[in-house]
């Protein structure tokens with residue numbers, strides 16, 4: 001009997017690092033696939049700590065059930081799937097993963113961001129919360145600049161926090177420099193970048 005586990009956190013909560021570690025450990029005794037979408041390294045899962053492993057690139061039209069079923073038929077076994085950047089998966093893809101668990105007996109370990117820079121649940125993450133067997137919040141002490149636990153991802157344009165825009169940012173050639181920072185809820189709501197921003201303002 002398989003299980004669908006959804007682990008979530010902010011940026012820098014170690015999702016990709018943990019995904020790589022689970023894949024590494026399970027691959028010692030089983031057969032599995034590592035899957036990712038929009039990763040910073042293309043068809044890889046790469047962690048902020050510098051480790052990178054080739055992965056199945058997840059496109060919106062990928063059918064996880066078909067992928068798992070054909071892998072079981074072709075290779076004789078499939079024990080697990082490790083799915084990174086799972087916040088970007090579509091509702092049907094999350095439901096396919098539930099079928100992979102229930103009908104094919106495969107364990108699925110999914111990792112994703114909970115909310116986007118607007119503070120809204122990613123649709124894929126919402127669906128995982130609805131259907132997962134286990135929902136785990138990652139606890140690696142990611143912090144806001146003030147020292148409080150980071151619960152939000154802030155998007156900044158040229159250092160100024162924004163609350164509107166496309167969830168998946170396509171490079172449109174605009175000159176604004178887009179960066180992301182971790183914030184506690186209070187400083188996310190206030191759009192407060194802290195003393196570093198104050199120094200910038202004093203210098204500018």
Ligand SMILES: [Zn+2]
Pocket residue numbers: 144145146147148183184185186187
């Ligand atoms: Zn704060």
